[in-house]
Amino acid sequence: MAKAAKKILNDPRRAVSQMIDGLVLASDGRTRRLDGLDAIVKTEIPDDKVALLIGGGSGHEPIFHGLVGDNLGDGAACGQFFAAPAPHIIYETAKAVHRGKGILFLYGNYAGDNMNFDIAAEMLTDEGIDVRTVRVRDDVAAAPPERMEDRRGIAGDVLMIKIAGAAAATLDSLDEVERVARKAAANVRSMGVAVSAGSIPETGKPTFELADDEIEVGMGAHGEAGIARQKLAPADEVADQLMSRILPDLPFSAGDEVALLLNNLGATTMMEMLVVNRRIRATLAERGIAVHRTDVGTWLTVQEMAGFSVTLMRLDDELKRYLDMPCRSVGFSHWGTR
């Protein structure tokens, strides 16, 4: 077993709570913590706004809680490391962001998240609050297209929160916000590759083991098994492997316009990501697929895991409009496009 990873933390059991304190401070007054809870909400939420609630396990920063901000999530319920938040945290966060127009729950499709968010949704529904749920299931490696329900959410979360956040800030009905979010969810596909494992501070143990010369294509955001464990390969080859699964899945075709997002799982260098981006752009150009917007960065991490994922979302004019709106948060900011 590998040695425990070096991490500069205090008590690992307090790490999530202390991270949230630091995150709130980093937002310079734009967010606050709910008293006594692992939850973060915007300081100012306009009256009559449709609320967007995001959330999930911690340890993936800046997702989810780092994407609470202007034209993004109104609040986030935070779980412990890689574990869904408990129902009462979700419930209290939902109550704090609700402004009478209903709440959209947006999170990744995992058994734990589904159960805990559903329990909270039932509690809120009992009180007459309109709650809708959109689960992100963009990982094409997790299951074949005919088992879409079994696909987990990975970095497609970022584009989903961007679009749903902008829609929730703009549209005045939950029906409409839900419709836009469902359209975005139906058009987003991702796949990743793991180069080395991350670890949970409290156990110090890597969540999986890969030999020094191995990578795992299609691995999930918690070390869930991928589709191929293989020898380390050049960037172009790995990029081609990912694209060969992502492109036919939707499928993305000539004439499509897409958003492209390259997500660093934590410890991969920007240089590697940009080298990969070059190859992906060449592939897209060859296929006649236009890139409306590119984001390369670090949003959904798995602690010190090395590797990256590629996300494509097919856009229409409406999705472009929401994607292009400015947004601001600690984890994801954008000045707006065009």
Added chain:
Amino acid sequence: MLATTGLDAAAAAAMLRAVAHAVIANTDRLTDADLAIGDGDHGIGMRRGFEAALVALDAPPPGIDGAFRATGMAIMANTGGAAGAVFGTVFTAGAKAFAGEAEISAASFRRFLDDAQAAVARRGGVTEGQKTMLDALAHAARAAAGAPDLAAAIRAAANGALEGVEATKGMVATTGKARSLGERSLGHPDPGAISLSIILGAMRDFVAA
């Protein structure tokens, strides 16, 4: 202890404390089991939940159902993840099964297992054979059916849960984070099933003591 006839509210709370201590003592075992086919957070999650349950059981609300509900709520609020929802559901199902009862009898204990099984299946959208804790719970409920008294019912349930753990080794995970392992999950027991066997094993040891 009048274990063979029934457990009153004080004894039920003491039994739940013994359960919590047993789960906490097995943190590392659960971590390792989860690292094999999951993300390795099951042990620390269960420890968080059952440590909170111990605090709640210091001064539980009255009644057997009060102790079970306090345990279930503490687990649901503090464990997080699928485990929090599922194991919280098990104990809140107990609160419903034991509501209004002065003591846990063989019949109410069996009802608790049956209700917990139904509640977990509904909450998780799972059935037997998917390599989850439900497999241990279902084996336990079947094994306890027909037991002549409470001690025998708990003993049978604990043994049944162990059989359920063994059975999960031969299953391919089709739900949860182990799902993507497919065939690679074969040979490994389900960590949640192990947790359930620890819970029922601690109940068995409590009534045997």
